Amino acid sequence: MNIVVLFGGTSPEREISLKSGENIAATLRARGHQVETLDTAVPSFVEQLLQLKPDCVFPALHGADGEDGKIQGLLSILRIPYVGSDVRASVITMDKYLTKLVTLQSEIPTPSFIYVYDQDSVPDYWSAERKLGSPFIVKPCDVGSTIGLSLVRSASEYEVALEEAFRFSDRLLLEEFIDGFEITVGLFRLGEDFLVLPPIYVVKPDRIFDYDTKYRPGGAKHEYDLPISVEARERLTSYSKRICKIVGIGGVARLDYIVKDETPYLLEINSIPGMTAESLVPDEVRHAGRDFGEFLEDLIKDAL
Numbered sequence: 001m002n003i004v005v006l007f008g009g010t011s012p013e014r015e016i017s018l019k020s021g022e023n024i025a026a027t028l029r030a031r032g033h034q035v036e037t038l039d040t041a042v043p044s045f046v047e048q049l050l051q052l053k054p055d056c057v058f059p060a061l062h063g064a065d066g067e068d069g070k071i072q073g074l075l076s077i078l079r080i081p082y083v084g085s086d087v088r089a090s091v092i093t094m095d096k097y098l099t100k101l102v103t104l105q106s107e108i109p110t111p112s113f114i115y116v117y118d119q120d121s122v123p124d125y126w127s128a129e130r131k132l133g134s135p136f137i138v139k140p141c142d143v144g145s146t147i148g149l150s151l152v153r154s155a156s157e158y159e160v161a162l163e164e165a166f167r168f169s170d171r172l173l174l175e176e177f178i179d180g181f182e183i184t185v186g187l188f189r190l191g192e193d194f195l196v197l198p199p200i201y202v203v204k205p206d207r208i209f210d211y212d213t214k215y216r217p218g219g220a221k222h223e224y225d226l227p228i229s230v231e232a233r234e235r236l237t238s239y240s241k242r243i244c245k246i247v248g249i250g251g252v253a254r255l256d257y258i259v260k261d262e263t264p265y266l267l268e269i270n271s272i273p274g275m276t277a278e279s280l281v282p283d284e285v286r287h288a289g290r291d292f293g294e295f296l297e298d299l300i301k302d303a304l
Contacts, residue, residue, distance in 0.1 A: 001033050001034070001055050001056065001300070002033075002034045002052070002053065002054050002055045002056075003028055003033050003034065003035045003036075003054060003055065003056050003057070003058055003300070004035075004036050004037075004038055004049060004052050004054040004056075004057050004058070005021045005024050005025045005028075005035060005036070005037045005038070005057075005058045005059075005060055006021070006037075006038055006040055006045075006049075006057060006058070006059045006060060006061055006066070006071065007020065007021025007022070007037055007038070007039060007040075007060045007061060008021070008039035008040055008041050008061075009039070009040045009041055009061050009062075009063070009064075009065050009066045010040075010041050010064075010065060011061075011062065011063030011064040011065060011066065011143075012063060012143060012147045012148075012168060013062035013063035013143075013147065014041070014063075016062055016274055016276065017060055017061050017062045017063075017066065018039075019274075019276040019277075020060040020062070020274055020275040020276050020279070021037055021060035021275075022037070023275055023276055023277055023282075024058055024060050024275050024296060025037050027292055027293045027296055028058075028293065028296055028297075030293065031293045031297065036052055036054075038052070040061060040065065040066065040071065046074070049078075049080075050078070054080060055081070055304075056080075056081045056082065056083065056300050056303055056304060057075055057080055057081070057082040057083070058082070058083045058296075058299075058300065059071055059072075059075075059082060059083065059084055059272060060272065060275060061272060062272055062274065063143060064094075064142065064143070066272065067090060067093075067094050067270075067271055067272045068090055068091060068094040068095075068142065069087040069088070069090035069091040069094070072084070072085070072086055072087045072090050073087045081303045081304050082303055083250075083251045083299045083300055083302070083303045084250055084251035084252070084271060084272055084299075084303070085247075085248065085249050085250045085251060085253070085271040085272075086248060086250060088247075088248055089247045089248040089249050089250065089271060090271050092247050093247060093249070093253070093268075093269040093270070093271040094142055094271070095141060095142050096139070096141050096142065096173050096268055097115050097141050097171070097173060099266075099268055099269055100113055100115075100173070102243065102246060102247060103243060103266050105246075106242055106243050106246055108239045108242065108243055108266050109263055109264065109265045109266065110265055110266045110267070111137075111175050111176035111177070111178050111258070111265050111267070112131065112132055112175070112176040113132075113173050113174060113175045113176065114128060114131060114132065114173070114174040114175075115141075115171075115172075115173060116141075116171060116172040116173070116174060117171050118170060118171070119166065119170075122162060122172075123174070125152075125154075125155040125158040126155075128158070128174050132174060132175065132176045132177075133176060133177070134152075134153060135151050135152055135153040135177050136151075136152055136174060136175060136176055136177050137149060137150070137151060137152070137173075137174070137175040137176075137177050138150045138152055138158070138161035138162060138164075138165050138172060138173075138174055138175075139165055139172065139173055139175065140165050140166075140168040140169035140171070140172060140173075141169050141171035141172055141173050142169050142171065143168045143169055147168055148164055148165045148167060148168040148169070149165070150164055150165065151177060178258045178260050178265055179260070180258040180259050180260030180261075180265075181201060181226075181227050181228060181258065181259045181260070182201070182202040182204065182256070182257070182258060183199050183200065183201055183202070183226065183228070183236060183256075183257045183258075183259050183264065184199065184200050184202060184254055184255065184256050184257070184280050185197070185199045185236055185237070185240045185254065185255045185256075185257065186199075186252065186253070186254045186255075186273065186280065186281040186284040186285075187240055187241070187244060187249075187252070187253060187254075187255070188251060188252040188253070188295075188298070188299065188302075189244075189249065189250055189251060189252075189302055190302075193241070194240070194241045194244055194245070194249075196237050196240060196241065197281070197284035197285060197287075197288050198224055198284050198287045198288055199224075199226060199233065199236055199284075200222045200223065200224060200280055200283065200284060201222075201223040201224070201225070201226050201227060202220050202221075202222065202223075202280075203220060203221040203222075203223055204220045222280065222283050224287055228259050228262060229262050231262065232259055232262040232263070232264060235263075235264050236257060236259075236264050239255075239257075239264060239266060240255050243255070243266065243269065244269070247269065249269070249271060250302065250303075251271075251299050251302060251303065252273065252281060252299060253269055253270060253271050253273065254269075254270040254273035254280060254281055255268075255269050255270070256268050256269075256270070
């Protein structure tokens, strides 16, 4: 099969996208497919894509212009099959505020939050602390990989956190910090249902699962012996399937939760999760006893 992997791009997550794309391409080539990689940061990438005439496109783009529905809309207009979620699901999951609204409507627990839609709508530190408690999280509304995220404990830290988050987006979320177990759930669409992969308990050295902890060697450990009850694990599965069906997730997704007092709180949904050799979803696939190459082929079959 003739497959084009789209990777790179211009978002702050470019480095991870390049690694994800290379891993996907190498795995599919090893299974006998003709695979080309194409960096969407190249101005002529659309012309090159049309010249390659792919049977299917595999987006490995993280962040803006890749995970937010723009590439999905382009491919839909060009009538080229592609792996993963459609425009609607991509738009919702990339926007943390929209994800919050759908989560609340779906009666799934999520941390309390304040939506900051421009710099004039920023509440003062004491107002935010009264609503969210201390410490609380400040993060960009539409950037992944915890880029621009800060844990705030004081008014002085709040000012620094706002400046950092506004570097990456003009919209922010201020979010209640729940000190619990960080659990991530991978799942993929299988016909009309979703197959949930073995959840991972992310054991991190610090209180937040930030960019360095995610991607530096030895930054965090992946454990499958979850420190939660069977009932809480069942709720993770139920919540994940419900929200992904409501949003319309296609292909594979990863959902991040904090579990406290046996209650899972949904943090966000990643519609194009990392696919590097060290990423969470490939780890879950292997732990489930599935071949990663076959898993990628199943995603392609779902797209065709």
